[in-house]
Amino acid sequence: MELEKFSYDNKIVRNFAYATMLWGLVGMLVGLWAALELAFPSFNLGISFTTFGRIRPLHTNAVIFAFVGNGIFMGVYYSLQRLCKARMFSDFLSSVHFWGWQLIIVSAALTLPLGFTTGKEYAELEWPIDIAIALIWVVFGINMFGTIIKRREKHIYVAIWFYIGTLVTVAVLHIVNSFELPVSFLKSYSLYAGVQDALVQWWYGHNAVAFFLTTPYLGLMYYFLPKAANRPVYSYRLSIVHFWALTFLYIWAGPHHLLYTALPDWAQSLGVAFSVMLIAPSWGGMVNGLLTLRGAWDKVREDIVLKFMVVAVTAYGMSTFEGPMLSLKNVNAIAHYTDWIVAHVHVGALGWNGFLTFGILYWLIPRMFRTQLYSQKMANWHFWVGTLGILFYAIPMYWAGFVQSLMWKEFTPEGLLKYQFLETVTRIRPMYVMRSLGGVFYLAGVIIMTYNLIATIRQGSLLENEEAEAAPLVKHAKQEKGEHWHRTLERRPVQFMVLSLVVILIGGVVELIPTFLIKSNVPTIASVKPYTPLELQGRDIYIREGCYTCHSQMIRPFRSETVRYGEYSKAGEFVYDHPFQWGSKRTGPDLHREGGKYPDSWHFNHMMDPTSMSPGSIMPTYTWLYDDVLDISSTPAKINAMRTLGVPYPAGYENIANTDLHKQAESITQNLAKEKIQIMSDKEIIALIAYLQRLGTDIKLSKVTTAGNK
Amino acid sequence: MNFSEYLQSISGVAIYPMFSLLVFVIFFIVLSIRVFRMKKEEIIELENMPLNDSITIENK
Numbered sequence: 001m002e003l004e005k006f007s008y009d010n011k012i013v014r015n016f017a018y019a020t021m022l023w024g025l026v027g028m029l030v031g032l033w034a035a036l037e038l039a040f041p042s043f044n045l046g047i048s049f050t051t052f053g054r055i056r057p058l059h060t061n062a063v064i065f066a067f068v069g070n071g072i073f074m075g076v077y078y079s080l081q082r083l084c085k086a087r088m089f090s091d092f093l094s095s096v097h098f099w100g101w102q103l104i105i106v107s108a109a110l111t112l113p114l115g116f117t118t119g120k121e122y123a124e125l126e127w128p129i130d131i132a133i134a135l136i137w138v139v140f141g142i143n144m145f146g147t148i149i150k151r152r153e154k155h156i157y158v159a160i161w162f163y164i165g166t167l168v169t170v171a172v173l174h175i176v177n178s179f180e181l182p183v184s185f186l187k188s189y190s191l192y193a194g195v196q197d198a199l200v201q202w203w204y205g206h207n208a209v210a211f212f213l214t215t216p217y218l219g220l221m222y223y224f225l226p227k228a229a230n231r232p233v234y235s236y237r238l239s240i241v242h243f244w245a246l247t248f249l250y251i252w253a254g255p256h257h258l259l260y261t262a263l264p265d266w267a268q269s270l271g272v273a274f275s276v277m278l279i280a281p282s283w284g285g286m287v288n289g290l291l292t293l294r295g296a297w298d299k300v301r302e303d304i305v306l307k308f309m310v311v312a313v314t315a316y317g318m319s320t321f322e323g324p325m326l327s328l329k330n331v332n333a334i335a336h337y338t339d340w341i342v343a344h345v346h347v348g349a350l351g352w353n354g355f356l357t358f359g360i361l362y363w364l365i366p367r368m369f370r371t372q373l374y375s376q377k378m379a380n381w382h383f384w385v386g387t388l389g390i391l392f393y394a395i396p397m398y399w400a401g402f403v404q405s406l407m408w409k410e411f412t413p414e415g416l417l418k419y420q421f422l423e424t425v426t427r428i429r430p431m432y433v434m435r436s437l438g439g440v441f442y443l444a445g446v447i448i449m450t451y452n453l454i455a456t457i458r459q460g461s462l463l464e465n466e467e468a469e470a471a472p473l474v475k476h477a478k479q480e481k482g483e484h485w486h487r488t489l490e491r492r493p494v495q496f497m498v499l500s501l502v503v504i505l506i507g508g509v510v511e512l513i514p515t516f517l518i519k520s521n522v523p524t525i526a527s528v529k530p531y532t533p534l535e536l537q538g539r540d541i542y543i544r545e546g547c548y549t550c551h552s553q554m555i556r557p558f559r560s561e562t563v564r565y566g567e568y569s570k571a572g573e574f575v576y577d578h579p580f581q582w583g584s585k586r587t588g589p590d591l592h593r594e595g596g597k598y599p600d601s602w603h604f605n606h607m608m609d610p611t612s613m614s615p616g617s618i619m620p621t622y623t624w625l626y627d628d629v630l631d632i633s634s635t636p637a638k639i640n641a642m643r644t645l646g647v648p649y650p651a652g653y654e655n656i657a658n659t660d661l662h663k664q665a666e667s668i669t670q671n672l673a674k675e676k677i678q679i680m681s682d683k684e685i686i687a688l689i690a691y692l693q694r695l696g697t698d699i700k701l702s703k704v705t706t707a708g709n710k
Numbered sequence: 711m712n713f714s715e716y717l718q719s720i721s722g723v724a725i726y727p728m729f730s731l732l733v734f735v736i737f738f739i740v741l742s743i744r745v746f747r748m749k750k751e752e753i754i755e756l757e758n759m760p761l762n763d764s765i766t767i768e769n770k
Contacts, residue, residue, distance in 0.1 A: 079760070082760075083759060083760065153759070155755075155756060155759065157756065157760065158756075159760070222760075223760050226757075226760045226761060227761070230761070231761075232754075232757035232758050232760075232761060233757050236753050236756050236757040237745045237746060237748060240741070241741065241742065241745060244737070244738070244741055245738070248734060248737070248738075506730055506733060507730070
């Protein structure tokens with residue numbers, strides 16, 4: 001058969017590689033900054049744009065979607081072309097994909113520090129950016145499927161299944177979680193409220209880990225690890241089982257982020273069961289990766305690429321063992337809200353995603369630039385400094401998590417809580433300092449790598465279009481006699497996509513539908529009323545400042561929590577919360593029953609300078625709230641939007657909402673005046689105080705549901 | 711108040727977990743059987759795909 005001549009597009013791979021390096025540096029630098037803010041609050045700089053609550057979403061979005069995102073595209077664009085023996089479907093679409101994605105990243109880097117956020121973790125970007133992400137994702141999908149369809153190779157290698165699974169699932173997750181009602185150009189409210197919002201968010205949140213940080217990287221592992229080791233994957237059979245088991249199980253696991261919360265019990269148990277099952281395919285994948293090196297372990301000593309990959313696969317194994325353990329209710333009771341979770345995710349992020357990306361970069365750049373790596377020695381330095389960085393990061397965080405959790409739960413013989421919340425924070429501050437040091441090490445490694453790779457690039461020259469030739473694919477319309485059904489499926493990418501879509505939808509539907517359709521799943525509490533206009537505005541300030549990054553609003557039904565914070569949280573209390581603000585980490589105390597705990601003046605002084613009320617506090621100052629005037633022009637639009645979402649504001653209330661707002665603001669100002677605090681009633685701090693004083697008070701007033709529970 | 715009481719109010723709620731468990735189990739049994747009955751030569755052909763992709767003309 002005549003061979004067809006064509007060329008692989010290396011330029012687009014190079015572009016994504018550059019973006020991976022650039023955004024990696026930025027994202028990790030911001031991460032280090034955030035870590036320093038926790039250790040030394042003065043790093044918050046006292047200005048709104050750089051406080052932890054705004055920097056932390058910037059860090060998570062940058063490393064997940066910018067660093068890992070570009071890393072995925074780099075690896076996919078390289079391996080897909082070669083596995084399909086075809087150039088990318090369209091150079092134009094490749095280019096649109098690349099520049100579109102970078103534009104999304106830049107707009108995220110601008111909007112997040114400015115305080116434009118949906119307040120949902122890892123999905124903070126506001127609605128116009130959400131739409132852009134969906135569009136660019138579709139471009140990526142068309143380009144990928146176009147390439148698969150015009151391929152010259154009969155079969156579709158397992159790595160590509162992982163890419164297809166990723167493409168489909170991320171699209172579904174992103175779209176379902178991003179249903180939001182725009183209020184203005186950069187402000188929207190989640191379509192879901194309270195418990196439903198939490199369930200959707202963590203269905204998304206966990207699967208962002210699963211299908212953005214894991215499955216595409218497993219695809220890369222199945223391509224680049226055999227490449228680097230120059231031997232086929234240990235067991236191709238295992239990789240098939242690995243793929244289907246992961247796709248099937250992962251989608252159910254989300255609710256393990258909501259154990260002991262107001263989420264219905266059955267959904268929690270479902271999440272736990274599937275999370276525990278996940279250990280099997282995850283370890284199957286890890287073993288498959290490591291055993292690929294069977295008989296080649298001597299190479300690991302020499303080859304820098306393999307060194308990075310071995311640590312990456314090992315880190316994958318560790319975090320996927322830890323994950324199911326953390327989803328057990330008794331372990332979760334200790335670990336949740338603490339730095340243990342931070343340690344867990346960073347073993348995954350720094351070890352698995354980071355090191356695999358570095359390994360691929362060290363393999364890819366010299367090949368594409370037709371040269372040798374500039375310095376093996378530097379790469380070795382990077383490896384050891386990076387490994388040390390992971391250890392210095394993870395160990396103090398585990399320690400901090402254990403210590404703080406035990407301190408939270410310790411009672412004196414008299415039956416009182418032994419420690420104030422603040423004591424548990426000051427105790428672990430040295431660990432925060434150590435963690436920052438780990439970050440410095442890790443970042444130093446990445447800087448060394450960047451220098452090394454730039455030097456490599458300079459001594460070589462890019463092979464923009466790599467010539468190749470292959471025989472065209474003869475169309476097989478029918479299954480060959482005696483052929484395996486899965487191999488038939490492997491030749492049909494579109495059917496393959498549909499099947500994986502069905503697989504993940506079953507999980508999503510069973511998990512989400514019952515809570516959606518059945519109103520009675522969330523018992524309503526008569527005393528729970530919509531927020532007043534001033535409280536609503538205050539709540540939006542709470543969201544804008546990212547308070548949820550450090551404060552939960554979800555008291556679990558444990559004695560240690562009800563004694564410390566008050567009555568545990570009920571599902572019915574959150575029915576007007578668009579979006580929910582349960583949080584996932586308690587760097588500061590839970591705020592669900594904050595209302596009425598302290599006088600207005602306490603909050604006034606505390607937000608101005610937290611250490612004045614709580615000496616040793618690591619909370620940033622929020623001085624701008626005392627200068628900035630609350631924008632009340634948005635009130636009618638916000639009331640209207642909330643009513644559209646089902647919050648029962650009376651008809652026409654939007655026209656008089658600001659009158660009520662002024663009244664409430666005046667009364668808070670007068671309260672403050674009694675304590676000799678002079679402030680104009682139109683400042684943002686007044687709205688925030690109104691919201692904080694409202695938190696959790698609906699149930700306190702009624703007392704009915706609490707009877708018999710205390 | 712137990713949430714399972716609300717769950718029981720969904721008509722035919724038992725079908726959800728039963729259905730999904732069934733799909734799940736059947737799929738995996740069928741998959742496993744088929745995967746382990748795959749022929750050795752097929753496997754070798756498939757697993758060598760990443761390694762055989764470089765029929766590219768080596769750069770000078």
